[in-house]
Amino acid sequence: MTSAARPSPGLHFRPVTPYTPETLTALARSFMESRVFLTAAELDLFTLLAERPLSLSEAAAARGADPRAMEILLDALAAMGLLEKEGGRWRTNAELAPYLTAHGEKSLLPLAHYSLGVWDRWSRLTERVAGSRPEAGDRDAWTRSFIGAMHVIAVPQADGLVAAVAPGGARRLLDVGAGPATYTLAFVRAVPGLRATVFDLPAVVEMARERIAAAGLLDRFDLVAGDLRVDPLPGGHDLAFVSAIVHMLGPAENVALFRKVHDALVPGGRVVIRDHVMSPDRTAPRAGALFAVNMLLGTEAGGTYSLDEMDSWLVEAGFERTRLVRGGERMDALVEAFRP
Secondary structure: OOOOOOOOOOOOOOOOOOOOHHHHHHHHHOHHHHHHHHHHHHOOHHHHHHHOOEEHHHHHHHHOOOHHHHHHHHHHHHHOOOEEEEOOEEEEOOOOHHHHOOOOOOOOHHHHHHHHHHHHHHOOHHHHHOOOOOOOOOHHHHHHHHHHHHHHHHOOOHHHHHHHHOOOOOOEEEEEOOOOOHHHHHHHHHOOOOEEEEEEOHHHHHHHHHHHHHOOOHHHEEEEEOOOOOOOOOOOEEEEEEEOOHHHOOHHHHHHHHHHHHHHEEEEEEEEEEEOEEOOOOOOOHHHHHHHHHHHHHOOOOOOEEHHHHHHHHHHOOOEEEEEEEOOOOOOEEEEEEOO
16 A cells, blocks of 8 residues: 555455355255246246236247246246246236336346346356456447446445545546446436546447436536547546446556546546455455456456555556545445545
8 A cells, every 4th residue: 555545444354154065065056046037037037927927828928938948947936936826827026026027227137138148158167267268249239238237236326335435526527437327327416516427438328328318417418438448538527436447457457547547637636446345365255256257257357456456556557545435345345546
């Protein structure tokens, strides 16, 4: 940590629960329920069965499915409590329908659809460890599902995150890799007079534009399309937000990114980074260590990093006073630093 760094809250992680033969067996089989759920999401069964209870023949015909296979799948979903079965008919659990069906702001289906792609990548983990390269896949489809998933994750966290960042008197916010602009909107709503710049890839900026327009706040935004690996960032900001970007990049790429963020800030400006912040040995939090595997499978050089690693990159890029604002078990830790 730099000598000028301010005191930081400590990193505190829950201890790992010891394994037993029974829990190890459950661990080996834990993919089963996940795969059943993801297949149901892929077939949009929850939306289909929320409208009215259907018989086996009706459900199979609606999805062009094999009746025997559909019956086994529906019964498994009922056993898991996601469906209800009565009189030879299945319907979506009414309490869960707002989260499982395709309609409505609370739907988790975008996250499930994104997880289908993650499932495919993780099935190749052994090959990746043996030296194979990450596979690109259908980039357009991946982007749509990824942005939808990021919105689902951000909605319940956004207001608390803004409160933790305490944007206070900030007047110009730069959201680097803003994705669906869910956090950006929360900043703008919380701070009267704040103007925000959304920076992301062209296709993503258009997705953000739709969400911002629906909120009626386009007049407080500047939308800038670009590639953070290649293009300079727009300047003149006093607060920069870098959310869920650091883990996608390797060390040298993060130094280059932080230099661009430094140049985009006015003197005295602040950068806030939201990401996993790992223990010095990178074994905690558990979710961060597992997410590093996701980056192994999906990126050339990404990973999850400690506070000391982030601080070294920020200092190299010209920042000072690195501080852990908030620790977290998941991707909810916050780190800040300042441009002199």
